Amino acid sequence: MRDLTCAMGPGRLRSALLGFAAILPCEAYAQQAGTPAPPMPAARVAEEPASDPALQQAPDGGIADIVVTARRSSESAQRVPIAITTVTAQNLTQLTVRDIIDIQKVAPGLTISSQNTGARAKLTIRGQSEADSRLTTDSSVGIYVDGVNLLRDYGLRSSLVDIAQIEVLKGPQGTLFGKNTTGGALNITTQHPVYEWGGYVDLVYGSYNNAQALAVLNAPLVDDRLALRLVGQVITREGYGRQGNGQDVGDDNVWTGRALLRADPTDAVHILLSGDYVRQRNNGTNTILTNDSMLQNQNSATGALGAIAKQLGLNPASAADRLTAYQAWRVYYDRYRSGSFYDGFSVPPPDAPSSYDDIDHYGFSGTLEVELAWAKLKSISSYRRLIRTNSVDNDATPFDLLSPYPTTHQRNLSQELQLSAIDGAGLDWQLGLFWNRETGNENSVSNNNNYVNTTRAVVTEGDIENSSKAAYGQAVYHFTSRFRMTGGIRYTSDKRVLDSKNRVDPTLAFSPILAFTPGRCNLLTPALGGRSIRTAPIACRRRRAR
Known part of the structure; x- marks a missing residue:
C-alpha cells in the first residue's frame, strides 16, 4: 500500500512523502504540560501510571508529561490515579493507524472487534462489552468525541480522522462522565482550529483498488478570534468477493466530513462548534456455510428443505x-x-433487493467555556442522528431462506454543565449536571422460509425512548505535592420506555414460484x-x- 502525505504551510507546500506504510516502533517526545496543543502535536504512547517513566524523556533529558482530560480537566497523565493509556497524533501517524481497530495494539486491556454491518466497532475493556447493539441497551464502554457522548457506534470505524489524542480509560466511569459505564471509556479529542493557515493531504492506494483521500484545511478567519477547520475523507474499495448475481461483497464506500469553528470573543470566553457526517453505501459482507444439518433439523414441508x-x-x-x-x-x-470463502452464491429473488449496508450518522455540538473569577463554567450541547438500513442473505445460497431487513432510526439530545476550580494546589473541585434523551425506532422484516410458511413473515418493531439525568461532584485536596485525597459523589436516574409492535404479516411472504x-x-x-x-x-x- 502506498501512502502519499502532503502538508501545507502558509501559502506553500511544505513537505511530501511517498513510501510504504508499516507498523514500526516509534520514539517521540510528549507534549509539555500546560502548553497549548499545536495542529499536529508530537507525543508518544503513555501507558498506565505504573509504566516506566524512563521511557518518557523530554527533549532536555527530563521526564515529559502528557496532558490528558481523563477527569474532565487538563492534567498530567502521570498524576492521574486511574488506569489510562494515551495515544497521540504522532503515534497514530507513525503507526499508520487508519482504523479504530488498530488502537487495541497499543492499549493493553482493550479489545476491538469489527462488526459485519454499519462500520461498527465493538469495544471491550477488561472483558466488559455490550450484549447487543439494540437501542434498548447501552454499551459498557463509553465513547466520547470532544466531550460528547456517542451512544451508538455505527460509522465509528470510518471517522477516525484528524485526531489529536485518544485516551483509553479502564474500569468503571461514572463520577465525572455524563453516562455511567461499567467497563471504561474511549475519550477522543479531534484536532481543533488554530490561528494560522495550514492543512495536509493524505492519499493511499492499495490492493482491490483501495483508494483513500483525506484533506484537511485550517483557516484563521479573524486574527486570534475566529478560526475554521475542515476535514474530508473518501474511502472506496472493491469487494473481496462476489455473489452469484455478480454483486461485490465486502466492499467499502464511505464519505466522512467534519467542520469545526472556534471562536474566542474575549480572553475569558471560548466557543467550539462542530458538525460531522459519515455516509456509507456498501453491499454488505459475504456469508458462508459451515454446518450440514439440513436433513436433521430442516427436513419438513414448512422447513428450509420444503422452501427449497x-x-x-x-x-x-x-x-x-x-x-x-x-x-x-x-x-x-x-x-x-x-x-x-470470499465468493458467495446468494441471488435475491425477483421481488427482493440485493444485499446492502447503508448508514447515515451525523451530529452537531457546541461547547462553551467561560472563565469566571473564581471558577470555570463549561457547557456541552449536542444533537445526533442515525439512520441504518441493511440486508444480508444469511442462508448463503441462491435460495431465499433467511433474509432479514433491519432498519434503525435514532435521535439523541444531550446537555452537560460543568463548574470547576482546579489549580493543582489546595482544594480542587468539580460539579456537573447531565441530561440525555434518546428516541428511535427499530424495525426488522424477516421472511424465513415464507415460500412455504406465511406465519414466518414476521415484523419485529419497537419505538424507544431513553432518558438519563445525573448530578455529580468531585473534590481533591492536595495536602502536599506528593499526597492528596479524592472524594466524589453521583446521582443518576435512568428511564427506558419500549413500545413493541411485533406481528406476523403474511402479505410480506413471497409469491409462489x-x-x-x-x-x-x-x-x-x-x-x-x-x-x-x-x-x-x-x-x-x-x-x-x-
Whole structure:
C-alpha cells in the first residue's frame, strides 16, 4: 500500500512523502504540560501510571508529561490515579493507524472487534462489552468525541480522522462522565482550529483498488478570534468477493466530513462548534456455510428443505422432492468446504433487493467555556442522528431462506454543565449536571422460509425512548505535592420506555414460484460452482422449448 502525505504551510507546500506504510516502533517526545496543543502535536504512547517513566524523556533529558482530560480537566497523565493509556497524533501517524481497530495494539486491556454491518466497532475493556447493539441497551464502554457522548457506534470505524489524542480509560466511569459505564471509556479529542493557515493531504492506494483521500484545511478567519477547520475523507474499495448475481461483497464506500469553528470573543470566553457526517453505501459482507444439518433439523414441508423444494417447483410435502432439494443445497455447501470463502452464491429473488449496508450518522455540538473569577463554567450541547438500513442473505445460497431487513432510526439530545476550580494546589473541585434523551425506532422484516410458511413473515418493531439525568461532584485536596485525597459523589436516574409492535404479516411472504422457472434452474448449473441436478435442467429445457 502506498501512502502519499502532503502538508501545507502558509501559502506553500511544505513537505511530501511517498513510501510504504508499516507498523514500526516509534520514539517521540510528549507534549509539555500546560502548553497549548499545536495542529499536529508530537507525543508518544503513555501507558498506565505504573509504566516506566524512563521511557518518557523530554527533549532536555527530563521526564515529559502528557496532558490528558481523563477527569474532565487538563492534567498530567502521570498524576492521574486511574488506569489510562494515551495515544497521540504522532503515534497514530507513525503507526499508520487508519482504523479504530488498530488502537487495541497499543492499549493493553482493550479489545476491538469489527462488526459485519454499519462500520461498527465493538469495544471491550477488561472483558466488559455490550450484549447487543439494540437501542434498548447501552454499551459498557463509553465513547466520547470532544466531550460528547456517542451512544451508538455505527460509522465509528470510518471517522477516525484528524485526531489529536485518544485516551483509553479502564474500569468503571461514572463520577465525572455524563453516562455511567461499567467497563471504561474511549475519550477522543479531534484536532481543533488554530490561528494560522495550514492543512495536509493524505492519499493511499492499495490492493482491490483501495483508494483513500483525506484533506484537511485550517483557516484563521479573524486574527486570534475566529478560526475554521475542515476535514474530508473518501474511502472506496472493491469487494473481496462476489455473489452469484455478480454483486461485490465486502466492499467499502464511505464519505466522512467534519467542520469545526472556534471562536474566542474575549480572553475569558471560548466557543467550539462542530458538525460531522459519515455516509456509507456498501453491499454488505459475504456469508458462508459451515454446518450440514439440513436433513436433521430442516427436513419438513414448512422447513428450509420444503422452501427449497418449493423454489425448485417441486412438492414440499414429498420426502423424495425434499431429498432432491437437499442435494441442490448440498452443491453450495460442498463448494464452500472446498475453499470458496470470499465468493458467495446468494441471488435475491425477483421481488427482493440485493444485499446492502447503508448508514447515515451525523451530529452537531457546541461547547462553551467561560472563565469566571473564581471558577470555570463549561457547557456541552449536542444533537445526533442515525439512520441504518441493511440486508444480508444469511442462508448463503441462491435460495431465499433467511433474509432479514433491519432498519434503525435514532435521535439523541444531550446537555452537560460543568463548574470547576482546579489549580493543582489546595482544594480542587468539580460539579456537573447531565441530561440525555434518546428516541428511535427499530424495525426488522424477516421472511424465513415464507415460500412455504406465511406465519414466518414476521415484523419485529419497537419505538424507544431513553432518558438519563445525573448530578455529580468531585473534590481533591492536595495536602502536599506528593499526597492528596479524592472524594466524589453521583446521582443518576435512568428511564427506558419500549413500545413493541411485533406481528406476523403474511402479505410480506413471497409469491409462489412457477415450476422450473429458468431463473431458478440456472442456479443449479456448474457455472455457479456446483454439479447439476439431473431432473431440474431437463425440466427447464422442456419448459423453455414450449
